[in-house]
Amino acid sequence: MIEGGLTLEPAAVLDADTPRAAWRVRACAALLALYALVALLGWMHLLPDAQAFVGGSQQPPSASSPALWCGTDLLGRSVLWRVLAGTQTAVTIGLATVAVALPLGLLLGLVAGWFGGYELSDITSKLCREYAAGRKASAALALAI
Numbered sequence: 255m256i257e258g259g260l261t262l263e264p265a266a267v268l269d270a271d272t273p274r275a276a277w278r279v280r281a282c283a284a285l286l287a288l289y290a291l292v293a294l295l296g297w298m299h300l301l302p303d304a305q306a307f308v309g310g311s312q313q314p315p316s317a318s319s320p321a322l323w324c325g326t327d328l329l330g331r332s333v334l335w336r337v338l339a340g341t342q343t344a345v346t347i348g349l350a351t352v353a354v355a356l357p358l359g360l361l362l363g364l365v366a367g368w369f370g371g372y373e374l375s376d377i378t379s380k381l382c383r384e385y386a387a388g389r390k391a392s393a394a395l396a397l398a399i
Contacts, residue, residue: 289341296342304339308332 295301307330308321316322324333362378 289345292338292341293345296339301338301342302332302335304335305331306335308335 292301302321308319309326309330309332311326311328311330313322313326313330315325321332321335324337327333327336366378
């Protein structure tokens with residue numbers, strides 16, 4: 255209860271069984287599938303060349319050609335093709351990050367669980383915390399110099 259007799263009600267929670275929640279899950283799954291498809295097409299070299307000249311400098315979006323749906327940049331390259339190439343790069347970096355972090359985290363978790371849990375978990379937690387603090391300090395030092 256708050257001063258003045260007001261009460262706070264909990265916010266409405268979306269239950270996973272409601273049609274609204276199911277629609278959101280389907281929409282998110284469709285967007286992820288589209289994102290993965292674009293990346294896959296880029297890896298298979300089926301997307302147009304992002305560096306190709308398609309028109310004049312800084313043309314506005316146009317329906318005359320798919321290359322011009324988002325316009326062109328300063329050098330006359332299609333903005334849409336460049337966004338699609340960026341999608342491929344982003345997915346590649348994300349997968350590489352997971353490929354490095356997953357085995358490392360799995361190894362640390364297995365070692366912590368096998369050799370007694372809490373103490374080793376405390377040590378790995380402290381090591382990770384110190385590593386993060388060192389990264390912050392190195393960034394601050396680089397800015398100070």
